[in-house]
Amino acid sequence: MATQTVARADAEQIWQAAINAVDPQRLLAAAPADLLGPLPAGRVVVVGAGKAAAGMAAGIAANLRQRGLPPERLAGLVSVPAGCGRRIERIEVRQTRPAGANLPTPQVVTTTAEMLVQLGSLGPDDLAVALITGGGSALLAAPRVGVTLEDKIAVARFLSARGAGIVELNTVRRAASAVKAGGLARASTAGRLVVLVLSDVIGDPLDLIASGPCMPTPANPQAALDVLQRFGAIAAGIAPRLVDLLNEDIASGCCLPSGAGSGPDWTTPFGCHVEHRIVGNNDTAVDAAVAKAQRLGYEVSVQHALAGGGPETHGARVVGIRLAAQARALARATQADRRLRAGIEGGEATVALPPDHGLGGRNQQTVLETVVALEGDWPAGLVVASVGTDGEDGPTDAAGGVIDAAVAAHLGAEPQAASQAISRCDSLPLLERAGGLIRTGPTGTNVADVRIVLVRP
Template identity: 45%
Template sequence: MRVHRQSAIEIWKAGVDAVESTRLVSNAIQIENDQLVCGSDLWKLKDNSRICVVGAGKAGAGMAAGIESILPDEWLNRTEGWVNVPADCVSSLRRIHLHAARPAGVNEPTDAGAEGTRRILELIGSLGPDDLCLVVISGGGSALLPAPPPGVTLEQKQKLTRTLMHSGATIHELNSVRRALSEVKGGGLLRACRAGQLICLIISDVIGDPLDTIASGPTVETQSDPEAAIAVLESRCPDETPEAIWKALRQQVHQQADHSSPITTKYSNHIVGNNSTSVSAATRKAGELGYKVISSSADLDGDADEIGKSLAQRCLDERNRLSSSEKICVIEGGEPTVSLAKTDLPRRGGRNQQVVLAAAEVLKEADSSGITILSGGTDGEDGPTDAAGAVIDSELLAIAEQQSLTIDEFLSINNSYPFFEAIGGLLKTGPTHTNVMDLRVALVCSKDNAD
């Protein structure tokens, strides 16, 4: 089974390599005859032009490096920039500053992130009509670009967000409040920019690539709706909302015209990589390794337990139809959700590990020979752990049985990490400097060809 496990890892890595952020950005931009070309957009360098690169996200370091790699020295000498990234993604670039806006593995806004966002707003506000603003946005950008309105602290906003989540607020309700309580979300970054032209390069980590949702749409022309945010808070948590937040929202209602200052910058948004990019590359790699891909789907969502169990059952059903020489592959991309169980017991895991553990629960009840299932986050992170995800096959299941590990005890409280750590099933890559959600690889061969 180790051969197939290694094949699954190679296929998964091919999907991740295809969305390597430096490559995606350098492929999206060309310099031709003193013009920067991005799709149908053109920008011509003038004698007094400046270039400013700003943004945020887990892929921010690689995206910034990609821009520096394609700019000629004359252009680079006129370039400055500031990009908010996780602390473990900070490196030294020639002209663009990478700012540690949050600790590694902690996907929450911080004061350091707020300070970095303030510097970004100062930079883009200092630009002029002959200048170009290049914005790089990727997964995790929303938490890395915190900018509460005047009078509201980051702590107040974070506490309110957690209260809303615990109250059962929908993602649309949460986003309504987040946009109204941010200086950059919902087009705020675009409104603050004074450059003659803004080009935003986006690596999507959201199903369907909705521009207003990726990192909460900082460069998308949308209208904040403070009245809608007030309605959400009045419905969900009126007693827990601080007076400072009520005051900020009411002030926006009365000064809507000031809040929605006109956009003076010519702008465009470009998706340079997404989940489909990763799935397509993984599909090609599986074919190169001799597997027949019978299913290849991107942008899937659903419950992690249900996805894992369904995938495992499909593998069992497909194996029963195989000839002795056939090898098949199922590739899926997207982002499942985990329903957290109520427990006082310690637990650790992530959605990809939960998917694979749910699959293992089904496989342990059958002869799992010839089946390998892997799921991993393309960013190299899976929940608050140091793993990207996990893998399971018959050999690893046998190790679990030898150690008397009961899968359901781990699965029922979302405690997947210790299980896979004990059997050697964790997928660890470190940060990949990209993020297009998750990628799952399932390999199936006959029992006779399982070794």
């Protein structure tokens, strides 16, 4: 097999190992049997939202079954995207939004309302379990009084198109919602609520993962206004009712109801004790990718994602240029000593869309930026890949992009095509023609992205 073909096959094994490592059912199967604490005398109700919520629900159902909970004492409802559904005894998995459209829908609102009713029906001898995973913000929605679903959709679309990252988006979402920023937990009248989190936000800030539906930290109206101002939403007249409400919140000193304590373990006004437990994150995927690369014989340089920063550190162009520099350095070293080398990192790039944008995603944009940065000088034996662990890269059916010598040669035959695709954020058609798309389908998990640079002699 040609060196380049081997390198691309290796890259696929590595990104698949990363995705497999954050399979939610596998993570929960490996967790301690008493993950939920003592079984209650009463019922167990499971609610949740996100791309991994179905797999987590299946894992919890298996855990409770093994511990001897009678089936009739278990119930639940989780909200997932299309393509992530599955059958679980006693827990309904409802597909509430289309694949590739990370926005709330009327069905999301209805499903969220049903979850709140279920949580509010519990008593002190019951246990509530909340499954919070990446993508949960769009799959758990209850607009606050005075805000419409259309307002929330307009804000999310506008900020995403302007290149806002997940932290900025969720800062606004928290301030526009009755279920985020602790709203889900405050609805629970159970004795205990155990929150299991599969994190897609770098640094694992529990108040921002899925917009913190079980955290007591109040929404910050000033921070939300600052985001809307910085990205031009206020000047563009986006969601003026929300802007008015945020100004009223600031003027009145309004904040959300508080619980006893402000950390991840707290007690709600109804007396429900809340506990948070992180079961996996981006580091979990990166570490698995590193281990797989090492087993394949690569000497690996690893960079775990760092929290914070904006387009100046996480923009697709900045990331692509950095990957190109790393590729050059690894290629020079491999040319000198013939050793296999890899660079693996986690994170989530951002992209600002122009008004006439095409079709693509942040990972596809990133690998095209790498091609342009290398200026037609693609080192022999080099493969660069960037993949979303959820199988969704922007509003596309691709998970990301991969460039090897064959793809680079195809792109080189159209010297201006890559730059033009980048300028219009239209990476998918070009990468599809060149054979550079990664398609996994919905993976049922989400811990942001993994990037891979491989060099073989």
